[in-house]
Amino acid sequence: MIIKNGLVYGEDGSFSKADIEINAESFRQIAPKLPENGAEQVIDAEGLYVIPGLVDIHFHGCAGYDFCDGTIEAFDAIMQYEMEHGVTSVSPATMTLSEGQLAKIFENAGKYENNRGSKIRGITMEGPFVSSAKKGAQNGSYIHRPDMRFFEKMQKLSGGLIRQVAVAPEEDTDFAFIKEVTKQTHASVAHTTADYDTAAAAFAAGADHVTHLFNAMPPFTHRAPGVIGAAFDAKEVSVELICDGIHVHPSMVRAAFAMFGADRICMISDSMMATGMENGDYALGGQPVKVVGRLATLKDGTIAGSASNLLDCLRAAVKEMNIPLADAVRACTATPAKALGFYGECGSITAGKSADAVLLDKELNLVKVICRGKAVN
Template identity: 50%
Template sequence: MIIKNIRVYKEDRQFHKGEIAISSGVFTERLEEGGEEILDGEGCYAIPGLIDIHLHGCMGYDFCDGTCEAIRKIAEYEAEVGVTAIAPATMTLPAEELEQILSTAAAYKKTQQDVREADLVGINMEGPFISRAKKGAQDETHILPCSIELGKRFVKASAGLVKYMGIAPEESEDAAAFIREMKKDVTVALAHTNADYQKAMEAMEAGASHAVHLYNAMPPYTHREPGVIGAVSDTPDAYAELICDGVHVHGAAVRATFKMLGAERIILISDSMRATGMGDGTYTLGGLEVEVKENQARLAADQALAGSVTDLMGCMRNAVQNMGIPLEEAVGCVTCNPAKSLGIYKSYGSISPGKKGNVVLLDEGLQVRAVIKDGVIRVNRLTGAGTEEDPGKRGRNV
């Protein structure tokens, strides 16, 4: 396949006029024309397939449903909107239930071959080692102190798919030991934590290197109490997740974060829950009732934010169009950065020879015009290509 008449997002994080060649499902050097499929990109932006490292579900399904069907339905929807690789997040649930969810994901991963589905490239364990004070939409009855033995069980149940494991370091005297041991297997993240700056820095010095949805479920940043946010800023190799759905973090704070951390350390996530792609109504998240109205999902019990109802493509679009983040920076935060954080940059995250042929074509309004997954056209809304409904218009995409 050759994709012509496009502006290609390259490893220098800039757009360049050119074309893309894909052969046997991977990007390759320029092919000689002679019978291969030619796709006219109509001047679109061509970006790598997006990678969401923190989502819970969509279209009525949740990763913690613990079924292959749920994972498949989530993966199908994500691929339709241009997210071609996913690392779904777990909720705070009983340990045995989490092990079952993880083992189901491992079984699914072994058999996944359908190009219609986003690739399952990891799992983000948001709980159960979190703080009651910052539990957010997590069920506090299942919160546990961090445990190396249990952490190892989770990794084993997932057959190594667990890539991130969250922890509230202030909740355990053994947090540093947990971090030093578990960082051999996973990226240890600060998640749903009430840690102050000193405790957060101790965790970073022990080897934690990631922050789950920065600003949300953690102490606020102030000039005398910089907290987790200040510790992340002072740790040069730490990545920070950021939800840009227009609900979780104000646009001014998003712009300030890009100035503080730099675009290469920020990973945009969706944190989407099962209502994404659907309408207002009552849903569940981690066994708790959630009310969805317009662009917000809140726990019925206390109105705490309960994830988002905007997929990652919608979040990226919102960051650019409504928050003033340059397109080149936003694209890097949903492609290169998550791939590097996951340790899969050799195969994902950029349009480079030898990597998986996952491409999304966007028009000037950043609407999806085409999705190519493993070199196969997954969605095509280019001129003369039919009138397939944009799945994003079924939901809350900005």
């Protein structure tokens, strides 16, 4: 396959007109002009942006299914939906559930033959090691103190797929869990009441990520900068940001990009099962959720994930929040892939990497998706 004449997003964050050759499931070469001789398929991308396949490292479901359903049917439907909407690499997230429920989910995910749709490159373990005071849509009945035995059991069942684990550092005595778990995976500060000093100590102990910045944590103020200020000062820390127009005000999205830069922001969808579905009643982590438009809430009004996919979020960031396209693309591709350690496999249009690409028109409408070297639509 050859993709010709597109405005290709490069590793340096710039767009330049180029052709892309794909061999089997990998990018073979990118050059200003490539011959078409022998190509099985030629796609003319004249006037289109060609960006890497998007990478969502924190979402719960879509298309009427939740990752925590833990079934092949659910996994297949979720991966198909994500791929069709330009999200070609994912790290779906679990919720705070019982140990038995989580064990089954991780076991089934570890056995899942992910040959179709988006590629599962990891799992995000969101809960149960969170704070009751900042549980958000997590089920308080199953919140658990940080526990290496618990984590290692889930990691073994998953076949080593857990790429990050959420933890409220104030619940981690002497940061013993963070120090130990980061020998195996990434620790993300999440659902927490931590102040600046506690968060800074957690980062010093090895945590290198923040789950959905601004949400389920103390606010960022001039005398109490909290987790947000501590993350800003810890330059190796990446942060997640939900740009669905509900979770974070556009002004704060712009402020976050100014503070952290696109090299440290991982745009996520945090989507739940209602994404791609009609308004109505759904569930998240076993709790009832009502969805109206982009807004998903529990009975008490707590925001419960989003009803937007990552491409929707990218589009909103650019068109509604005035984030430069190049920055939004980086935050949806290279940065999350680097944050969870699989940038060598995906996240940029680079020879040797998985041939995942998204073609967008100048209004950022989806034109075509290429996933592992095959045209999806």
